[in-house]
Amino acid sequence: MRVNLKKWIRANKAYVAIWILMGLIVLGLVIYELGIYTLVVIIPFLSLFIIAMVRMVQELRK
């Protein structure tokens, strides 16, 4: 599905807020359990995350 990201975020800000909140709490739980080793989980996927974010910014600028 194609979306206009700006419009989509504005129309679904409650959903976006809930997902971000849940994501941050889960990240907190992982950090609490693993400590510094959380980086071992995050680093392999960092490149994919950066590419996804760059694509998202490109979509937003369109």
Place this chain on the structure above:
Amino acid sequence: MMIAHATIPLILYGLFPNHISLLALLLGSGAPNFDVLPTLLRKKTPKNALTEFHAASVLHTPFFYLILLPFVYLLLDYFTVASSLTIAISFSIGGILHILMECFDEKGRLLLYPFSKKFYGIPVFPYDFWTYLTSKKTLAIEGLFFVIACTVLTLRWAGLYAGF
């Protein structure tokens, strides 16, 4: 899908903390998604998201993690890593768990690969990313597992539950 990546592994770890390596479990549950790269780098969004490469490669098959298991174990054992068997099993469980959770989307997964190239699953969740984020049913199920994960870990930290 947060349940496939983090909440189910956290619940599993909360229930069996002495038998599972959380680090390996989370790495395993993230490993299938390395096949998302061609999807991220594509120039055009396909009309039908179900036809994309992501979730249709060997990385999204239980077979891959079963084959990988002895190799991960032998590699870790060679470098005399402590609890190498636990780490290898946790990694494979993470990968397989991810695939089993994702079976509940519209696309299904290649569960019987290499014996069958058919996608199997129960279509509970939408596959499309944007629809997934705004589905009330999805949010309710994800939220339920999120609450269970928080509860299990909080009980353990509070010393009310020691785990199996």
